[in-house]
Amino acid sequence: MAPVVDYSLYLVTDSTAAILGQRDLGYVVSEAILGGVTLVQYRDKTIDSGAAIEVAKKLLSICNEHGVPLLINDRIDVALAIDCAGVHIGQDDMDVVTARKLLGPNKIIGVTASSVEEADKAVRGGADYLGIGTIFATPTKANTKSILGVHGLRDILAHLSEQSETHHHIPTVCIGGINASNLQRVLYQSFTPSKPLDGLAIVSAIVAAPDVRESSRQLRRLIRTPPPWALLPIPTEHSEWSKTASTQALLDSIPLAIRTVTEKKPISHNMTNFVVQNFAANVALSTGASPIMSTNGHEAPDLAALAGGLVINMGTATPTSLENWILAVTAYNAAGAPVILDPVGCGATAPRRATLRDLLAAGYYDVIKGNESEILTVARVSGVAGIEAIQQHGVDSGASGLDLDGKAEVVRRLAGRERNVVVMTGVVDVVSDGVRTYAVSGGHEYLGMITGSGCSLGTVLAAFLAGNRGTGDKLAAAVAGIALFGVAAKRAGGREEVRGPGTFVPAFLDELFLARKDIVAGDEVWKKMVDIQAKVPS
Ligand SMILES: *[C@@H]1O[C@H](CO)[C@@H](O)[C@H](O)[C@H]1NC(C)=O
Numbered sequence: 001m002a003p004v005v006d007y008s009l010y011l012v013t014d015s016t017a018a019i020l021g022q023r024d025l026g027y028v029v030s031e032a033i034l035g036g037v038t039l040v041q042y043r044d045k046t047i048d049s050g051a052a053i054e055v056a057k058k059l060l061s062i063c064n065e066h067g068v069p070l071l072i073n074d075r076i077d078v079a080l081a082i083d084c085a086g087v088h089i090g091q092d093d094m095d096v097v098t099a100r101k102l103l104g105p106n107k108i109i110g111v112t113a114s115s116v117e118e119a120d121k122a123v124r125g126g127a128d129y130l131g132i133g134t135i136f137a138t139p140t141k142a143n144t145k146s147i148l149g150v151h152g153l154r155d156i157l158a159h160l161s162e163q164s165e166t167h168h169h170i171p172t173v174c175i176g177g178i179n180a181s182n183l184q185r186v187l188y189q190s191f192t193p194s195k196p197l198d199g200l201a202i203v204s205a206i207v208a209a210p211d212v213r214e215s216s217r218q219l220r221r222l223i224r225t226p227p228p229w230a231l232l233p234i235p236t237e238h239s240e241w242s243k244t245a246s247t248q249a250l251l252d253s254i255p256l257a258i259r260t261v262t263e264k265k266p267i268s269h270n271m272t273n274f275v276v277q278n279f280a281a282n283v284a285l286s287t288g289a290s291p292i293m294s295t296n297g298h299e300a301p302d303l304a305a306l307a308g309g310l311v312i313n314m315g316t317a318t319p320t321s322l323e324n325w326i327l328a329v330t331a332y333n334a335a336g337a338p339v340i341l342d343p344v345g346c347g348a349t350a351p352r353r354a355t356l357r358d359l360l361a362a363g364y365y366d367v368i369k370g371n372e373s374e375i376l377t378v379a380r381v382s383g384v385a386g387i388e389a390i391q392q393h394g395v396d397s398g399a400s401g402l403d404l405d406g407k408a409e410v411v412r413r414l415a416g417r418e419r420n421v422v423v424m425t426g427v428v429d430v431v432s433d434g435v436r437t438y439a440v441s442g443g444h445e446y447l448g449m450i451t452g453s454g455c456s457l458g459t460v461l462a463a464f465l466a467g468n469r470g471t472g473d474k475l476a477a478a479v480a481g482i483a484l485f486g487v488a489a490k491r492a493g494g495r496e497e498v499r500g501p502g503t504f505v506p507a508f509l510d511e512l513f514l515a516r517k518d519i520v521a522g523d524e525v526w527k528k529m530v531d532i533q534a535k536v537p538s
């Protein structure tokens, strides 16, 4: 039996000048261990065996001194020569069965896997752990045959958890572009209750760091801390929330959520859509939020620190938009401040789908809000399984869209995959956090006849999530924002002077303001204007 190993912070070395620079590898490894690295792999694809053995011997004595195991990448001869803990082999290297014959049963053999097939094969061959990757594209590894992304990683973990005991128990780490800015998201979004990752393999975020010990310490701290935007507790199919999806409790929480926004006046920072700017800003003001318009990503860290919410609206994307959006989502994620993704028209063209893919890979979105076709596009890009089957079953008679159960299923699966809240807007809005799913109806038909109503709902959601961060319940905050929006529309549409969409607009702004005041004051008439139904998966 190979020894029990702590895989949590796994250093993979890189001796190339671009990463290691002029530093001594032994120094880097010992600093990394002092900072908290728990396992080291010596990787150098170009060095010849004699020189590799010299370096490996030196690393082994450093590792031994601190009681940390050393593995050698690919070079079984080197591992045998210095008698270290084991090897790590890639798909292009020797196969695991042959490696085992050479190394015997007591050495660790790790295998790279970038698909479920490769993972299965490695487990059957007797691997001791799997290195799953590549997660993100990196400049260090030019030959990255498959970029898995966080979702690809989660698919492999989910697959392993459903196979034999051996599959289920094999330790797993992930590798490829992991650093301090994406580590918590990788752990959070790849989390499968029955098969959590055992560790993260890190190359340049340690080897190329200006202060190796401090960077290792920071990475170790981040591994142990839930991300600042995490839902507590993380909803899973097994959590209490799924059983107690009480609609009454949700309804009862709405006035407080609205009052909190009114009191905190959170910033709703939108990066967008020039078409609807004025209207959306007015909606934000009437809702009690403070709108800010800034498309400059470099301003985002300062704005994120003000604890507001960010809306990324893909409506009027320009070639520089993506870069600014990524700067902004990174800053808001780091601050734990909510980000709303409004993927307007994301399915319309190939460049928009590519932009959507890049955005999803670059950050975490607390809420993704879109209409039916937009959410279906996001679900496909995110890799949600079974969309076609839902579409075949759930088509509304006559209309081209999904029926309510179909919508609820798509929204639930996408939210479960992204570990966030998804809102599908329509005559009935469907909202889910992957566990609890609700259909919210109300509003007024005029809302669908004016430009900017969808975009301004994004602004409202940002304000409600930012204002209600303290509760940890993003779904309830989103539902409260949607409910206020709907109640205001209903009240506006029912006004005597409102004759159509044109007169509706000012009345709607008035009613956002007035309905909010009434609800906060304890008036209960609003409860008759909005209907919230729990949708339980069939
Ligand atoms: C972290 O890694 C990602 C993906 O590889 C990269 O895009 C980003 O620039 C890195 N961040 C830092 C601070 O190095």
Ligand SMILES: *[C@@H]1O[C@H](CO)[C@@H](O)[C@H](O)[C@H]1NC(C)=O
Residues within 6 Å of the ligand: 269, 270, 271, 272, 273, 276, 277, 278, 279, 280, 281, 282, 291, 292, 293, 294, 313, 455, 456, 459
């Ligand atoms: C964003 O905020 C700015 C500043 O108040 C406002 O002018 C703009 O209309 C808003 N846009 C959207 C889409 O929310």
Ligand SMILES: *[C@@H]1O[C@H](CO)[C@@H](O)[C@H](O)[C@H]1NC(C)=O
Residues within 6 Å of the ligand: 344, 345, 371, 372, 373, 374
């Ligand atoms: C969704 O919104 C997009 C962009 O605003 C629009 O082109 C599309 O027709 C809408 N689709 C549905 C199903 O409402």
